[in-house]
Amino acid sequence: MLKLKKIKFEYKNNEVVLDELDFAIEKNEIVSLIGPSGVGKTTLVNLIAGYLSDYQGKVIISGEAKNYPSRKCIVINQENDLFPWLTVEKQLWLVRKEKQKNNELLKLVNLDKYKNKFPHELSGGMKKRLSFARALASETDFIIMDEPFSSQDVAMKEKLHRELLDIARRENKTILLVTHDIDEAITLSNRILVLGGAPAKIISEHKMPFDKNDLVQGNEVEELKNKLRSIGYNI
Amino acid sequence: MKNFFKKTLVIFVLVSLWQAYSFLNSNFLISSPLEIVQALISLFQEKDIYFHILNSLSRVAVGFLGATILGIGLGLILGNYKRIGEYFLPLIEILRPIPPIAWIPVAILLFGLGNAPAYFIIFLGAFFPIFSNAYFAAASLPRIYRNTARSFELSRLTFFYEILFKYSLSNIFVGLKIGIGMAWICVIAAEMIGAQSGLGYFIQTSRLFLHIDKMLAGILIIGLIGYFLNTCMFYLEKKIVKWHA
Numbered sequence: 509m510l511k512l513k514k515i516k517f518e519y520k521n522n523e524v525v526l527d528e529l530d531f532a533i534e535k536n537e538i539v540s541l542i543g544p545s546g547v548g549k550t551t552l553v554n555l556i557a558g559y560l561s562d563y564q565g566k567v568i569i570s571g572e573a574k575n576y577p578s579r580k581c582i583v584i585n586q587e588n589d590l591f592p593w594l595t596v597e598k599q600l601w602l603v604r605k606e607k608q609k610n611n612e613l614l615k616l617v618n619l620d621k622y623k624n625k626f627p628h629e630l631s632g633g634m635k636k637r638l639s640f641a642r643a644l645a646s647e648t649d650f651i652i653m654d655e656p657f658s659s660q661d662v663a664m665k666e667k668l669h670r671e672l673l674d675i676a677r678r679e680n681k682t683i684l685l686v687t688h689d690i691d692e693a694i695t696l697s698n699r700i701l702v703l704g705g706a707p708a709k710i711i712s713e714h715k716m717p718f719d720k721n722d723l724v725q726g727n728e729v730e731e732l733k734n735k736l737r738s739i740g741y742n743i
Numbered sequence: 744m745k746n747f748f749k750k751t752l753v754i755f756v757l758v759s760l761w762q763a764y765s766f767l768n769s770n771f772l773i774s775s776p777l778e779i780v781q782a783l784i785s786l787f788q789e790k791d792i793y794f795h796i797l798n799s800l801s802r803v804a805v806g807f808l809g810a811t812i813l814g815i816g817l818g819l820i821l822g823n824y825k826r827i828g829e830y831f832l833p834l835i836e837i838l839r840p841i842p843p844i845a846w847i848p849v850a851i852l853l854f855g856l857g858n859a860p861a862y863f864i865i866f867l868g869a870f871f872p873i874f875s876n877a878y879f880a881a882a883s884l885p886r887i888y889r890n891t892a893r894s895f896e897l898s899r900l901t902f903f904y905e906i907l908f909k910y911s912l913s914n915i916f917v918g919l920k921i922g923i924g925m926a927w928i929c930v931i932a933a934e935m936i937g938a939q940s941g942l943g944y945f946i947q948t949s950r951l952f953l954h955i956d957k958m959l960a961g962i963l964i965i966g967l968i969g970y971f972l973n974t975c976m977f978y979l980e981k982k983i984v985k986w987h988a
Contacts, residue, residue, distance in 0.1 A: 557890070557894065558893075558894075559890050559893075576893070577890060577893035577894040577896075578893075578894065578896055579894065579895065579896055581894070582894055582895075583890075583894065585887060587887055589887050589888070589891045591888060591891075591905075591906065591909070591910075592986050593909040593910065593912070593984075593986045594905070594909075594986075602895070602897070602901070602905055603895050626985070626986045627986075628986065646894075646895055
């Protein structure tokens with residue numbers, strides 16, 4: 509689904525942020541990308557999404573090398589990316605002109621009763637559910653969730669993640685979840701990629717052996733945290 | 744009721760003082776508020792004033808409509824394509840501070856007498872505030888909206904209407920409210936100099952014939968219509984820009 513080959517990106521002041529970055533995500537995988545704040549996670553997201561184009565290397569999505577934004581990859585941001593002047597219904601209509609299907613999607617994310625509301629009339633969690641529904645309406649196969657719930661409280665964050673990732677699994681979507689919360693990465697994904705160093709690269713990769721439908725046992729989480737500590741990840 | 748009282752108190756006090764002063768000074772050249780109201784009633788009983796009002800309003804409609812279409816269109820395009828905007832902005836920044844009334848001699852030279860110079864002056868008066876507000880709104884479209892629109896592969900037309908235009912609407916309304924006020928000021932000024940009809944022409948001829956009460960009644964009508972036009976804009980904004988928290 510996604511392949512990154514020898515990615516190198518530097519700022520205009522010649523500071524190299526990402527170097528020799530290689531990784532791949534298979535179809536229907538849910539992969540977490542973790543790393544400390546400021547390591548270059550959002551830069552990497554912008555690069556995969558096609559918002560940045562002046563980099564070296566290749567970003568291949570669904571077999572196609574691309575360096576411009578498209579429906580092949582939709583990002584749900586930390587910031588509110590909903591258009592404040594469009595109602596819930598219109599946010600989806602803008603992306604897909606099929607009312608029936610859009611209504612079903614709104615039902616799926618429990619927003620069917622808020623069709624005529626504007627984003628400012630929704631709670632933070634509802635806004636994120638709407639962003640997610642809009643991404644699904646675009647019929648993309650690949651969604652990047654860039655710390656989308658960082659402004660939510662812990663309980664709400666976990667609930668939203670579980671809800672939305674369940675939908676993503678059912679809809680056969682591939683997800684890259686960007687976070688700095690290790691617990692979240694462990695409980696929600698099939699695989700964890702750790703971004704670290706300066707310039708940043710993938711410094712380790714961990715497959716999650718346990719069943720994602722069950723709550724993760726405390727010792728399994730601790731085991732992985734110890735592993736991450738051993739490679740110098742600050743937890 | 745309380746709101747109405749607040750809005751009218753200052754007007755009531757000032758008009759009362761003016762009426763009292765007129766009553767105490769019979770040599771005062773300016774007509775009293777009561778005389779103006781009497782003139783106003785008689786003006787509306789005659790048909791002439793409707794003709795002048797309609798003429799002024801139709802001139803404003805033409806000039807303001809032209810300024811709205813061109814101001815919003817050009818503002819959004821140049822604000823969106825900043826590289827093109829950079830070529831035009833210096834010219835616009837030089838023209839913008841020139842009072843529209845200063846263009847009256849040029850307008851008469853270019854278009855002669857009649858409606859055309861008035862349209863031109865009204866257009867100039869309304870264009871710059873509408874253009875500036877549309878331009879700066881479009882230029883400030885947050886990157887996140889632009890990127891989101893690109894990701895969803897919106898067509899250029901959809902982007903312009905659904906994203907850029909709608910994002911800019913509340914700023915555009917700021918421009919339209921200033922623009923309609925400017926258009927109304929300009930039509931009166933243009934008619935005082937180069938027209939044979941309209942409220943500007945009416946107050947000018949009233950002054951020449953020393954019909955001070957009619958002249959002041961004409962000025963009052965100008966004020967009331969100006970207030971009405973502005974209120975219409977506020978109402979329109981409230982109806983259209985619904986998403987403001």
